[in-house]
Amino acid sequence: MKTYLPSRFMVERDKDRCIRCQVCVNQCSFDAHYYDCDDDTIRAREDNCVGCHRCVSFCPTNALNVRQNPLEYKSNFNWTSQAIEDITKQAETGGVLLTGMGNDKDYRIYWDHLVLNASQVTNPSIDPLREPMELATYLGRKPNEVEVDSDGKLKTKLAPQVRIEIPVMFSAMSYGAVSLNVHKSLARAATQMGTMWNTGEGGLHPDLYQYGQNTTVQTASGRFGVHAGYLSAGRIVEIKIGQGAKPGIGGHLPGEKVSAEVSRTRMIPEGTDALSPAPHHDIYSIEDLAQLVYAMKEATNYTKPISVKIAAVHNAAAIASGMVRAGADIVVLDGLRGSTGAAPKVIRDNVGIPIELALAAVDTRLRQEGIRNQASIVVAGGIRNSGDVAKAIALGADAVYIATSALIALGCHVCQQCHTGKCAWGLCTTDLALTKRINPDIGARRLSNLLRSWSHELKDILGAMGLNALESLRGNRLHLRGIGLTDKELEILGVKMAGS
Amino acid sequence: MIQTTENEITIDAAGVSFRDLNTKLREKVACGAEKIVLLNVCGQRYIGTDLNSPVAINIVGTPGNNLGSFMDGPQITVYGNAQDGSGNTMNDGQIIVHGHAGDITGLAARGGNIFVRDDVGYRAGIHMKEYEDKKPALVIGGTAQDFVGEYMAGGVLILLGLNLKQGEHHRANYIGTGMHGGIIYIRGTVEEYQLGKEVGVAELTEDDYRVLGEYVGDYADHFDCDAKQIMNSSFIKLYPRYLRPYGRLYAY
Structure with a gap:
């Protein structure tokens, strides 16, 4: 079945900087880079890119950048790109969507709405570099x-x-x-x-x-x-x-x-x-x-x-x-x-x-x-x-x-x-x-x-x-x-x- | 406490808390006891839980839940009924129950054998597994409640139905639901609707009869009945139809 899912990332390669060392090819475990021996050049399969930036970190000449695909659906607060792509993937697989890491939705992060206190005038603050501090x-x-x-x-x-x-x-x-x-x-x-x-x-x-x-x-x-x-x-x-x-x-x-x-x-x-x-x-x-x-x-x-x-x-x-x-x-x-x-x-x-x-x-x-x-x-x-x-x-x-x-x-x-x-x-x-x-x-x-x-x-x-x-x-x-x-x-x- | 011989000890468990009883067991086993008889056991949990030597423990009365859980080697014989969770996550050893056993008997057992003379409760043998030379077996002389063999990932579960009357059938539903390893042998038949959807039914092969015969032989030895007579009836074999029942459930 042809997938209607667009690639989520764009791989940008600076041709002047690329020395065709194939580090990116070897480092990518998702097969997003490959060496085209006919043209002696490195190309990308952007559909495979997951945006982990392994290649960017390891490129010895800083020739690579990986960016989110700027593809914009018609703006809609309800039908976000995530909502559209999830449905598309399910229509193509019939499976339960799997994911890794933690919840990435914008639920309130309460830590960022809490602030800590400090001592001023009425009680002294302590310099931890010179005074004992107990974290045990x-x-x-x-x-x-x-x-x-x-x-x-x-x-x-x-x-x-x-x-x-x-x-x-x-x-x-x-x-x-x-x-x-x-x-x-x-x-x-x-x-x-x-x-x-x-x-x-x-x-x-x-x-x-x-x-x-x-x-x-x-x-x-x-x-x-x-x-x-x-x-x-x-x-x-x-x-x-x-x-x-x-x-x-x-x-x-x-x-x-x-x-x-x-x-x-x-x-x-x-x-x-x-x-x-x-x-x-x-x-x-x-x-x-x-x-x-x-x-x-x-x-x-x-x-x-x-x-x-x-x-x-x-x-x-x-x-x-x-x-x-x-x-x-x-x-x-x-x-x-x-x-x-x-x-x-x-x-x-x-x-x-x-x-x-x-x-x-x-x-x-x-x-x-x-x-x-x-x-x-x-x-x-x-x-x-x-x-x-x-x-x-x-x-x-x-x-x-x-x-x-x-x-x-x-x-x-x-x-x-x-x-x-x-x-x-x-x-x-x-x-x-x-x-x-x-x-x-x-x-x-x-x-x-x-x-x-x-x-x-x-x-x-x-x-x-x-x-x-x-x-x-x-x-x-x-x-x-x-x-x-x-x-x-x-x-x-x-x-x-x-x-x- | 009566010390009959050097390595054989009798303990009266009447009114003793599980913690004290297990402490005593640990002490005695550490001192080299080979056989321990527990009298008047009444609901004390976790008996034999952390023992890892081939000591024989004979229990007279009704041991509580989690008999021999995590156990690694002892042979426990119960003269009475066992409650829930006997042999929970057991690694090795044997539990022989001269009576009934409760729910989740043999939960997640990885090794050792459990023989129950009569019936077991719900979800017996759930998530038993096997690994290298370890292969747990749960032999039930009577019948079982629903979800017997659920989520089974290995081992052998045998349901003999010896106490069923003429024309009476096993009543368990969802037998072997979620099963993805191991084998279940059932004496007599069960209806299609009683089986979990991951389970296939087959006739026994010669190898199956050999394995079954050994366990039935042990059962007959433990409970003094005629193995030949038990084997001289029809059996079915239940096997997991898929080793990876949920392999196609997900979209990556």
């Missing part, structure tokens, strides 16, 4: 009260706690969705920087067991690669109920991505689809969740915090309360803009609520019920910089998860082609020729650098506020003010309008 965070259940004996020793038996040096962890990305070299980069960076990385639901490669102290092992509805050794290898066990990019939806890792190594780690035969059911079939209620939480606690002999991750949905606050009562030591909320390796577009773009609102609602609810201390709150879904981190902490989070930011640090240009398995940056693919593009040593350095920058910036932010410990900012919404928000939005966020 302990994740896990905290007791209602502590008892100390006459020698000053702690009598209360504490639940397992995990110390992280920066309140930013790498979010779940499974081996199979991303490559082993990405996992290695994440694991090494987490170890260097004293934070955690997360296996996602795809098992843990044998080479990575050595990073266990900085690993969160995840189990989801497919239970892929989950066995006693895996559960005890990590420092935290995370039960994934939902994901911000696809609340209520399972996962289908296509057989093409289940290579020999992926098969070994997921413990399924090579080349078979890895289908994660939409629900956990042993969890149909809060009581059932309690059962799996305690199955995990039994399986790890109460030595590790058990984390439970949900997508932020309408009743997140009530659900989170149930999760804490079910024994979750860490509650993870993944918001509307949370990312994915593959999800139906209609789900990604339309289901869930912004993480800022979910976080504020959950923190408020757990405080009201007097159980906020019983679990740490970790939020995920579109955290872009240390400013977002600081605002999340002030809204009540103990720590944040980043995944897209981490992938961008590794080279991702957010072209949203993760679901094709052809990632030219070598990230979201299991094609061995492409995965080699990530060198774990360099990858770990780039990720560590990112965390180091954010850590300096967080200290600057804290210092400016006159705080010397992140703990003093946690849930301290008086350090936030809202801009351009309605009374109801301010009420849910629990912050005052700027100027008041």
Whole structure:
């Protein structure tokens, strides 16, 4: 069938600069460039271009530019080019539209409507370069009260706690969705920087067991690669109920991505689809969740915090309360803009609520019920910089998860082609020729650098506020003010309008 | 607690919480116990959950949910009924139930065998998988509720229907729905409408009869019945029609 879809990008090649070295041909995994030997020239198949800019970055003579196709449909607020092209693609395939990365619609980003405070005159700001600053965070259940004996020793038996040096962890990305070299980069960076990385639901490669102290092992509805050794290898066990990019939806890792190594780690035969059911079939209620939480606690002999991750949905606050009562030591909320390796577009773009609102609602609810201390709150879904981190902490989070930011640090240009398995940056693919593009040593350095920058910036932010410990900012919404928000939005966020 | 021989231990579980009971099991197994008898078990969950040695655990009473989940090696025999989630994500070992077992028996099991003398609840054998030399088996002497073998990705599920009366059929609907691996053997017949749409029906080959015969032989040994008599009836085989049932669902 002839496609009516126009190419989305235009490849511009400066003939004077092009030396026909074919770097672009070799770098493009979507076959958008080819060498025409008859004319000794490089040409483009623009239909194939996804706008990942791999060729632009690697062209040694800066001969290339890739721009959005300026093709303009007759202007129409309802029938946007996206709406027209989605229908066209469905008419030509009859399939569910798949996509990668997080929601790209212009839902309000609340971080950009919140501003932070600073000390002026009435209390001094602190210079973090010369004064001690504390970013360390302990994740896990905290007791209602502590008892100390006459020698000053702690009598209360504490639940397992995990110390992280920066309140930013790498979010779940499974081996199979991303490559082993990405996992290695994440694991090494987490170890260097004293934070955690997360296996996602795809098992843990044998080479990575050595990073266990900085690993969160995840189990989801497919239970892929989950066995006693895996559960005890990590420092935290995370039960994934939902994901911000696809609340209520399972996962289908296509057989093409289940290579020999992926098969070994997921413990399924090579080349078979890895289908994660939409629900956990042993969890149909809060009581059932309690059962799996305690199955995990039994399986790890109460030595590790058990984390439970949900997508932020309408009743997140009530659900989170149930999760804490079910024994979750860490509650993870993944918001509307949370990312994915593959999800139906209609789900990604339309289901869930912004993480800022979910976080504020959950923190408020757990405080009201007097159980906020019983679990740490970790939020995920579109955290872009240390400013977002600081605002999340002030809204009540103990720590944040980043995944897209981490992938961008590794080279991702957010072209949203993760679901094709052809990632030219070598990230979201299991094609061995492409995965080699990530060198774990360099990858770990780039990720560590990112965390180091954010850590300096967080200290600057804290210092400016006159705080010397992140703990003093946690849930301290008086350090936030809202801009351009309605009374109801301010009420849910629990912050005052700027100027008041 | 009664220590009958050096490596055989009897524990009275009456009124003991699951956490204490499992702690005790862990201790005893670490000390080299080879056989443990649990008396008066009444609803304690997760028995044997994190054990990874070939210890024999005999349970008298009714163990609670998630019996032997994540288990890797022990042989658990229940003299009574088991509840939901027995063998959840089990890696290796054996669970033998002299009675009924509840819902999601064998959920996501990757290895080991489960024998249930009588009936099982809903969604038994859901998402069982196999991998290299690991191939889980769930043998059900009686009948099953709906969604038996749902999402199956590997392993063997056998439904014997031994307690069905003359002319009575299995009543489960959506048998093997979403199945994309493994095999289901059913003694007797089921109607077309009872099957998931991803499931095909075939006659058993010689190889099938050999595999089936072995498991039925084990079943007969465990529950003291006549394997020959069981095998001397008609069986059907259910298989996944597609290894990638949702391969064509998406537009890229």
